[in-house]
Amino acid sequence: MTAGSKGLVLVVEDERPIADLVRLYLTRDGFGVHVEHDGAAGLAAARRLRPVACVLDIALPGLEGTEICRRLRADGDWTPVVFVTARDDEVDRILGLELGGDDYVTKPFSPRELVARVRALVRRANGPAEAEQVxxxxxxxxxxxxxxxxxxxxxxxxxxxxxxxxxxxxxxxxxxxxxxxxxxxxxxxxxxxxxxxxxxxxxxxxxxxxxxxxxxxxxxxxxxxxxx
Structure with a gap:
C-alpha cells in the first residue's frame, strides 16, 4: 500500500502487470494505492481500509468484482466503483451498473483514462460547494x-x-x-x-x-x- 494526498484507491485485479500499471498511474496522480489479486481479499480490504474509490476487475478468482460491489452496497457502503472488464458485451456492463457501479472501462484501456475517471468520481463524491442550493x-x-x-x-x-x-x-x-x-x-x-x-x-x-x-x-x- 502506498500513501497519497488524494486518498486511498483500492485496486482488485488478478492480472499483475495490469495491476502494477494502474498502481503506477494512480500513484503519479497523487493517490494512495492498495492492490489485491482475488475477490475475497479485495472485499476484506474494502471493508477494512475504507478507500475513496475502488477499481474492480469483473473476472476475479473467488468473488467476481460485481459480487464485491453488491456486498458493499448491501452493507450501505457507497464508495465509488469503476469496473474493469475484458468481456465487451452489454450484459456485464448493465449488470455491473445495476449492482451499484459508477463507471466502467473495457480492456485494453488507457491507464490515463482510468485515472481520469477515478479522479472525477472522487471529486464528485467529495461534494460541491456549500453555496449550491437545495x-x-x-x-x-x-x-x-x-x-x-x-x-x-x-x-x-x-x-x-x-x-x-x-x-x-x-x-x-x-x-x-x-x-x-x-x-x-x-x-x-x-x-x-x-x-x-x-x-x-x-x-x-x-x-x-x-x-x-x-x-x-x-x-x-x-x-x-x-x-x-
Whole structure:
C-alpha cells in the first residue's frame, strides 16, 4: 500500500502487470494505492481500509468484482466503483451498473483514462460547494452540500454517479438534455462506449425513486428532462 494526498484507491485485479500499471498511474496522480489479486481479499480490504474509490476487475478468482460491489452496497457502503472488464458485451456492463457501479472501462484501456475517471468520481463524491442550493421538484428533494436525496422525506441510497445525474437534471427543470450532454456534464467526458451508460443510470435512478420516478421524463429521440 502506498500513501497519497488524494486518498486511498483500492485496486482488485488478478492480472499483475495490469495491476502494477494502474498502481503506477494512480500513484503519479497523487493517490494512495492498495492492490489485491482475488475477490475475497479485495472485499476484506474494502471493508477494512475504507478507500475513496475502488477499481474492480469483473473476472476475479473467488468473488467476481460485481459480487464485491453488491456486498458493499448491501452493507450501505457507497464508495465509488469503476469496473474493469475484458468481456465487451452489454450484459456485464448493465449488470455491473445495476449492482451499484459508477463507471466502467473495457480492456485494453488507457491507464490515463482510468485515472481520469477515478479522479472525477472522487471529486464528485467529495461534494460541491456549500453555496449550491437545495433542489426540490415534486416529492423529490436533493441537497448538494449534504449529498442527500429524499422522496417525501424518506432518504434514498444513490451511488455518486446516480446522485450527480439526478442533480444535473434537477438543476435545470424543464430543460431537455441530450445523452451526449449528460455524459459531458455528469461523467465529465465523452465516453467512447456510447450513450448506453446514461440510459442504464437513468433506469436505476427511476427504480430507486419509486412512485416519484416520473420526475425524470424521456424525450424521445433527444434525451431526458426533469419535470414535475
Amino acid at each position: 433542489r426540490t421538484l415534486g416529492a423529490v428533494t436533493l441537497d448538494p452540500a449534504r449529498r442527500r436525496v429524499t422522496v417525501d422525506g424518506v432518504p434514498l441510497a444513490l451511488t455518486s454517479t446516480e446522485f450527480d445525474l439526478l442533480g444535473h437534471l434537477l438543476g435545470r427543470p424543464g430543460r431537455v438534455f441530450s445523452r451526449e450532454e449528460l455524459l459531458s456534464g455528469v461523467w465529465g467526458y465523452a465516453a467512447h462506449q456510447g450513450t448506453r451508460t446514461v440510459d442504464v443510470h437513468v433506469a436505476q435512478v427511476r427504480a430507486k425513486l419509486g412512485a416519484a420516478a416520473g420526475v425524470i421524463r424521456t424525450v424521445r429521440g433527444v434525451g431526458y428532462t426533469a419535470d414535475a
